[in-house]
Amino acid sequence: MNTQFESLGKVTLAMPAGRLDYGAAAAFQSQLEKALAGAAQAPVGMIIDCAALDYVSSAGLRVFLLVARGAKRAGVALALCSLKPAVREVFEVSGFSQLIAVYADRAAALAQMPA
Amino acid sequence: MTERHTAVPSDAAHLPALTEFLRNFWSETGLPTVEAVPFELALEEVFMNVVMHGSQGGRVPRVEVSVALVEGGVTLIVEDDGPPFDPLSLLAPNVTASLEERPIGGLGVFLVRQMMDSVRYQRRDARNQLQMTKQLAVGPSTSK
Numbered sequence: 001m002n003t004q005f006e007s008l009g010k011v012t013l014a015m016p017a018g019r020l021d022y023g024a025a026a027a028f029q030s031q032l033e034k035a036l037a038g039a040a041q042a043p044v045g046m047i048i049d050c051a052a053l054d055y056v057s058s059a060g061l062r063v064f065l066l067v068a069r070g071a072k073r074a075g076v077a078l079a080l081c082s083l084k085p086a087v088r089e090v091f092e093v094s095g096f097s098q099l100i101a102v103y104a105d106r107a108a109a110l111a112q113m114p115a
Numbered sequence: 116m117t118e119r120h121t122a123v124p125s126d127a128a129h130l131p132a133l134t135e136f137l138r139n140f141w142s143e144t145g146l147p148t149v150e151a152v153p154f155e156l157a158l159e160e161v162f163m164n165v166v167m168h169g170s171q172g173g174r175v176p177r178v179e180v181s182v183a184l185v186e187g188g189v190t191l192i193v194e195d196d197g198p199p200f201d202p203l204s205l206l207a208p209n210v211t212a213s214l215e216e217r218p219i220g221g222l223g224v225f226l227v228r229q230m231m232d233s234v235r236y237q238r239r240d241a242r243n244q245l246q247m248t249k250q251l252a253v254g255p256s257t258s259k
Contacts, residue, residue, distance in 0.1 A: 022130055022163050055152060057159045058223035068214055086152040093229045094222055095210030 003031050011113050012036075012043040013106075017052035020060035029063040036070055045077035045113040049106050056087050061094055068100050081109040117144050118183035125165045125176045125195060133158055133180060137191075140182050146189070150251050153230040154182070154191055157247050160223035161193045161202070165243075169197030188232070188250040194242050201236045202245065203228070 001018035012035050020028060036046060048064075056064075064080075071078040081103040083091060091097040103109040121136045123129035137158055141151045162178060169176045176197035183190050207228075208221040228234055231247040238244070 019134075021134070021159055022127060055155065057156055057163075058226055059159075059163070061222055062219055065214075065217055065219065072214060086149065089230075090156070090226065093210075093226060095212075098211070099214050099217065 001028065003028060005031075005035055007043075008047075008110070010044040011110065012038070012046045014046065014048045015052060016048065016050065019055040020053060020063070021055065021057050022059040025059040025063050028060070029066060032063065032067045033070060036067065036074060036076055042074055042076055044115075045079070046071060047106065047109045047113070048078075048080045049082050049109075050080055050084065050087055051082035051106075053087055054084065056090050058094075061090065061096055064096060064100060077112070077114055079103055079109040079112055081106050118181060119143075120179070120181045122177055122179045125162070125169050125178045125197065127163065127166050129178075130159060130162060133162055136180065137182060144184055146251065147253050150253065153249060154189060154247075157191055157227045157231055158193070160227050161245055161247075164202055164223060165193070165195045165197060168200055169195055169243075171198050185248065188248055190246065190248045192244060192246045194244045196242050199238050200243055201238070203234060203236045 001016060001020055001024035003014055003016040006013040014032060014035060016028060036042065068078055079101045082105055083102060091102065101112065103112065119140045123132060134155055137155055138151065141148065158180065165176060165178055176195045179194045181192040202224045205221060205224050207225050208218055227247065232249045233247070235246045236244070
């Protein structure tokens, strides 16, 4: 798995691609935690755009849960968007789509970010 | 009946090989790729469960995996020679708990139960056997 990051003003955009399985979870978690802290200061929001994320297991859900808690503690708005059907099913079955804000696309997620 | 079999030590380093094994079965049988995901998930969750809980006294269990085409679906069987453990005895996590109250673990087996049509545990010949079956929306695209 590979994750690219981009800055959209005060919002950080993360774009994971590939398979978020047990083997990929630890590296993904530390990348997201680093992005949450920010280089100089924390972003006001973070969007994880899952358009290229093909697969997520419970090991991956665990990372989303920890990152969502970290974001809440840090006062960073967190949103996910563009989930593929296979990933969306795992989020729905696990109840994670109730824990973390999930939007249909990036524009909808951006619209919900604090100014 | 099309059936494939493999075996690996219960070590997380072997997860990619198991995923590959399942994907090869999928392409050999001409099954639609999208239908592989629930089985890849089931295999990862069950295998990692054995990796996390199956070792005792430094002995690493051996995990055997079989996958077979059955009437209208696929059956996945995961067996290990570790200590007796029925993953279906685990309590289902509270999937409506809040962000703070959500427990970190316990989701894997729950996901497997939700994604598969049937999941059955047996302790047989000093082995744990978990048999999972799911019907497919679309069958194999080729007939050989």
